[in-house]
Amino acid sequence: MSILRLSHVEIRVPDLELATAYYTEVVGMYETAREPDRVFLKCWDEHQHHSLILRFAPTYGLDHMGWKVESREDLDEYATRLAEVGVDIVRHDAEEIGPGHGEAIRFTLPSGHLMELVHGMEQVGNLLPNTNPPPKPLGLVGFAPPRLDHIFLTCEDVNLNTRFLVDVLGFHLTEQVLGDDGFQVATWLEVSHASHDIALVTGQDRGLHHFAWWVDDWNEIRNVADVLAYHGVRIETNPTRHGATRGHCIYFFDPAGNRNEAFTGGYWVDPDEPPVTWTEAEMGRAIFYYDGVVNQRFLTVHS
Numbered sequence: 384m385s386i387l388r389l390s391h392v393e394i395r396v397p398d399l400e401l402a403t404a405y406y407t408e409v410v411g412m413y414e415t416a417r418e419p420d421r422v423f424l425k426c427w428d429e430h431q432h433h434s435l436i437l438r439f440a441p442t443y444g445l446d447h448m449g450w451k452v453e454s455r456e457d458l459d460e461y462a463t464r465l466a467e468v469g470v471d472i473v474r475h476d477a478e479e480i481g482p483g484h485g486e487a488i489r490f491t492l493p494s495g496h497l498m499e500l501v502h503g504m505e506q507v508g509n510l511l512p513n514t515n516p517p518p519k520p521l522g523l524v525g526f527a528p529p530r531l532d533h534i535f536l537t538c539e540d541v542n543l544n545t546r547f548l549v550d551v552l553g554f555h556l557t558e559q560v561l562g563d564d565g566f567q568v569a570t571w572l573e574v575s576h577a578s579h580d581i582a583l584v585t586g587q588d589r590g591l592h593h594f595a596w597w598v599d600d601w602n603e604i605r606n607v608a609d610v611l612a613y614h615g616v617r618i619e620t621n622p623t624r625h626g627a628t629r630g631h632c633i634y635f636f637d638p639a640g641n642r643n644e645a646f647t648g649g650y651w652v653d654p655d656e657p658p659v660t661w662t663e664a665e666m667g668r669a670i671f672y673y674d675g676v677v678n679q680r681f682l683t684v685h686s
């Protein structure tokens with residue numbers, strides 16, 4: 384039984400057409416379905432029906448995050464495990480949640496974030512043939528990330544939520560910032576051997592700090608900056624490197640105010656490897672290794 388990876392995120396946007404234009408023309412995702420108040424999108428190299436859902440709402444923030452599990456039986460086993468620790472679960476049939484969606488269970492983390500485990504999302508294929516494919520399609524639009532990578536949330540009690548992800552859902556802690564009082568200020572966890580699939584930082588419950596796409600290398604981060612600047616998109620943090628995860632990154636905002644990231648680099652881990660610890664004094668370097676400072680703007684989040 385295992386969670387394979389982050390499957391999709393559903394976010395709120397007050398202007399559905401503006402957000403769709405940004406996510407298709409600047410980011411370069413592909414629209415796969417549409418409802419009156421929702422648009423479904425995927426990246427070019429993703430086979431599944433969607434990795435991002437935009438929902439019309441008068442504000443911004445995270446509605447839910449979906450995680451892909453390996454088999455249908457996994458849903459039952461996770462449901463049992465969650466019930467054992469007193470977590471309420473809602474089961475959804477494939478048709479119930481939306482187009483292309485698989486069977487799912489939904490529950491909330493101690494932080495109030497709505498989490499979903501999903502199996503059997505419709506496979507629509509990437510943009511390459513399965514026989515003798517070229518490395519990438521021609522004519523991609525925007526900075527065209529191949530896939531969704533990770534999500535970063537805020538919560539009041541990082542210790543509690545990290546323990547829940549590890550003990551109940553089987554995540555593996557790869558890095559942490561430990562406060563001088565011994566409590567975790569921020570944590571990074573994985574299920575896919577990557578440096579992180581999810582991270583938590585102290586802040587308000589139910590907050591979305593950002594979600595990130597994978598890009599292939601450091602040069603691609605530069606290309607992201609070129610595309611964003613061309614389109615006049617506000618770049619919050621220019622291309623740089625994280626201390627924690629060692630990844631390269633750039634941060635920017637969608638038109639609604641949801642923070643986005645393009646990410647690459649990092650490392651691969653086995654689940655039995657011990658976590659890296661950063662002290663509170665070095666937290667700035669954990670987040671932005673070159674600057675060594677986390678500014679107040681970066682710690683501002685939306686719920």
Ligand SMILES: [Fe+2]
Pocket residue numbers: 533535593595644646
């Ligand atoms: Fe990130």
